[in-house]
Amino acid sequence: MKRVLFVCSRNRLRSPTAERVFGARRDLDVASAGLAPDAEEPLTADLVEWAELIFVMEKRHRAALNRRFGRRLRHARVVCLDIPDDYGFMDPRLVQLLEARVGRHLP
Template sequence: MTTNLLFLCSRNRLRSPTAEQLFAAWPGVETASAGLAPDADEPCTDELVEWADVIFVMERTHRTRLQKRFKKSLKSARVVCLDIPDDYGFMQPELVALLEKKVGPYLR
C-alpha cells in the first residue's frame, strides 16, 4: 500500500521541494509539494489535499492557512507541523538532516 505525502510551505521554493525530493525514493511512498502563498511556484489545490494521506506543513501558520482554505478537502489527511523555519536553502544538508529526523518517524 502506498502512502501519499504532501509537503507544504509558503512559496514551494525551498523547504517543501526539498522534502518532496528527499522522500520520493522511500519505498511505499508517493510525494508531492506545494505552497500556500498566492505567488507559490506550485500552488496548493483541493485535488492535492484530497490525494494526501499525510500533510506535512513547515510552520504553524501553514496549518492555519491550510485549514481555512481547504476545509472541505481536508477530510481524512493527518496534518503534521514540522516547525521548520524558512532559514534554509534548497537541499541544504542541515535542512535534509532536519527533515529526515522529523519526518522519518512517521514513515517507519
C-alpha cells in the first residue's frame, strides 16, 4: 500500500478534498496536512517521514516543505500539482483537477 500525503496551506479545502477523493482507493494510505501554523492538521516531521509520495498544491508549498523538512524528504517523492487556492471543499472542478493531475502519478 502506497503512503500518500497531500499538502496545502491550511488543510481546509484542497488537501482535505484530495484526501477524501483518493482515500477511497484500497491501494493507498492517504493523509493531508497544512503548512500554516493555524492549519486544521499541521504538517509534522512524522507525517513527512511516513509519506512515500507527497503532493503539494503550489510551488511555494514545495519551497516551504524543503525549507522545513529538507533532510526528512529523502524517502519521499514530491510533486507540485499547480492548483491555486480558488476552490471550495469538494468543488467538482477541484475534484476533476485532482483526478487528472494526481492520477498520472499513481499506479
